[in-house]
Amino acid sequence: MDSSSSTLKKNSISFYGLLGFTLAGVLAIIGPIEIASFIGDTGPAAIWPIILGYVLFVLVSFPILEYTRIAPFAGGYYGLAELGFGKTAGKFTSLANYSFYNFWQTANAFFISWLAIDTIYILYGILLPEWTWFLLSFLTIVVTYIMSVQKAKNLSRIVLYSILITLVAVIGFIVYVILKTPYNSTYYLNPVHSYGGFGGIALATAVLGFYLFTGYGGALFYAEESENSRKNMWKAVYIGLTISAFIIALGAYSEVAAVSRINLPIVGTSSIPELVTWIHYIPRIALLAMNMVILVVALIAFGGGAGSQSRLMWAMTRDGFIKSKRLNRLSSRRSTPSNAAAFDSLLAGITVMLVGLVMVYFYGYTPSTVADCFYVGGTASTILWYFHHFIPEFGLFTFLGKHKELKFSKARRYVSGLIIPVAGGILFVYTFYLGIISDLVEPYLAFVVLSVVILIAIIAYTFYKKSRGELGNSTVEYMMAETGDVDEGK
Numbered sequence: 001m002d003s004s005s006s007t008l009k010k011n012s013i014s015f016y017g018l019l020g021f022t023l024a025g026v027l028a029i030i031g032p033i034e035i036a037s038f039i040g041d042t043g044p045a046a047i048w049p050i051i052l053g054y055v056l057f058v059l060v061s062f063p064i065l066e067y068t069r070i071a072p073f074a075g076g077y078y079g080l081a082e083l084g085f086g087k088t089a090g091k092f093t094s095l096a097n098y099s100f101y102n103f104w105q106t107a108n109a110f111f112i113s114w115l116a117i118d119t120i121y122i123l124y125g126i127l128l129p130e131w132t133w134f135l136l137s138f139l140t141i142v143v144t145y146i147m148s149v150q151k152a153k154n155l156s157r158i159v160l161y162s163i164l165i166t167l168v169a170v171i172g173f174i175v176y177v178i179l180k181t182p183y184n185s186t187y188y189l190n191p192v193h194s195y196g197g198f199g200g201i202a203l204a205t206a207v208l209g210f211y212l213f214t215g216y217g218g219a220l221f222y223a224e225e226s227e228n229s230r231k232n233m234w235k236a237v238y239i240g241l242t243i244s245a246f247i248i249a250l251g252a253y254s255e256v257a258a259v260s261r262i263n264l265p266i267v268g269t270s271s272i273p274e275l276v277t278w279i280h281y282i283p284r285i286a287l288l289a290m291n292m293v294i295l296v297v298a299l300i301a302f303g304g305g306a307g308s309q310s311r312l313m314w315a316m317t318r319d320g321f322i323k324s325k326r327l328n329r330l331s332s333r334r335s336t337p338s339n340a341a342a343f344d345s346l347l348a349g350i351t352v353m354l355v356g357l358v359m360v361y362f363y364g365y366t367p368s369t370v371a372d373c374f375y376v377g378g379t380a381s382t383i384l385w386y387f388h389h390f391i392p393e394f395g396l397f398t399f400l401g402k403h404k405e406l407k408f409s410k411a412r413r414y415v416s417g418l419i420i421p422v423a424g425g426i427l428f429v430y431t432f433y434l435g436i437i438s439d440l441v442e443p444y445l446a447f448v449v450l451s452v453v454i455l456i457a458i459i460a461y462t463f464y465k466k467s468r469g470e471l472g473n474s475t476v477e478y479m480m481a482e483t484g485d486v487d488e489g490k
Contacts, residue, residue, distance in 0.1 A: 134356060
């Protein structure tokens with residue numbers, strides 16, 4: 001490991017770098033590939049889980065982005081939870097956030113192996129051996145680590161350019177299919193045509209629709225390293241979210257409109273509907289090449305989120321909540337938390353191994369199991385995302401109530417800090433109930449239970465640390481005091 005450095009490199013990431021990290025977190029280039037559950041659960045209305053997920057994230061991200069205008073903080077969300085409700089709530093949020101990232105990495109690893117294996121299986125009828133599945137999953141963890149420890153400035157540029165170039169190619173494929181298909185119709189734009197009504201849309205949203213956008217906050221963890229974070233962060237996130245949602249929804253439309261309505265149920269049974277629909281208009285070899293390009297660029301993009309996770313761990317060690325001098329070290333050459341990134345990768349690798357072995361034990365090694373491993377990872381990370389996101393959403397209202405000197409109007413405080421979080425919370429709970437809680441099935445049930453167990457363990461550990469007076473410091477409090485007032489309405 002490199003010798004240590006004490007601080008992250010300030011002003012090294014531009015607005016476009018932040019936009020790159022947002023695009024990497026949502027990763028619209030894989031949108032046409034990962035929407036199988038949308039078509040399976042909603043059929044012609046496959047664009048609506050995407051729209052619903054986007055609306056939710058526009059709502060729930062608003063208080064968080066208001067917070068970024070107060071204190072740029074490498075710990076991301078837990079800084080606002082700490083400002084609003086104190087260190088106990090903040091540290092719980094930090095661990096819940098970290099657990100989310102562990103399952104996010106797990107889902108990523110299974111996504112890459114699923115993409116490679118199922119693409120070859122669907123196009124050519126060849127199922128690669130089981131060992132290749134595990135190998136590809138572990139290689140994803142390794143490459144993600146290598147990318148995450150690069151200099152933040154370099155990483156942001158690599159991520160931005162590689163994603164934008166690939167987005168152009170993906171959009172080209174989407175538009176070509178839409179222009180060629182004879183089945184274009186406004187029928188696919190109407191949510192009432194969902195197979196299961198709103199329940200079908202809710203199921204698709206709960207299983208994957210939220211997961212599509214949970215990575216939107218990846219840029220937040222680079223706030224201390226970015227230029228003019230208070231003005232650039234919220235713009236980068238909203239622009240990145242909107243671009244991503246539009247492209248993913250357009251991709252979903254291209255797939256449901258690519259075949260006749262009679263054949264749409266068959267498309268919904270495929271793990272990668274992009275292949276079984278676009279193949280009517282695009283040669284098999286071109287689809288294979290496109291998916292392999294997406295695979296490589298996705299590996300690059302995952303480094304952005306892994307960098308966020310390592311900064312989260314580093315922030316916890318800086319506070320003294322996690323007591324580890326090794327994890328607190330920064331690389332002197334890159335000014336990145338390389339040791340924390342190595343620990344994150346090790347934990348993710350162990351999780352991938354355990355989940356993979358359990359799933360194969362119960363369901364065997366099949367193309368469906370390969371896909372399900374990605375979806376269960378996404379389910380667990382979605383639940384953990386909500387519980388690390390819920391507290392800081394309401395933390396803004398409490399924080400502003402304690403700091404009247406900040407230039408927030410009363411109306412803005414209530415809209416940003418209370419009305420929007422309540423509306424977003426109701427939307428999530430209602431959708432999640434319709435989609436999962438009211439219809440618990442395996443293998444999702446096991447991962448819902450696992451997520452709850454993890455959250456209970458985090459609560460217990462946090463209160464244990466509190467009882468011993470070991471919650472550590474609150475760095476974000478110092479940062480908030482240094483930033484001064486927030487400009488009203490700007």
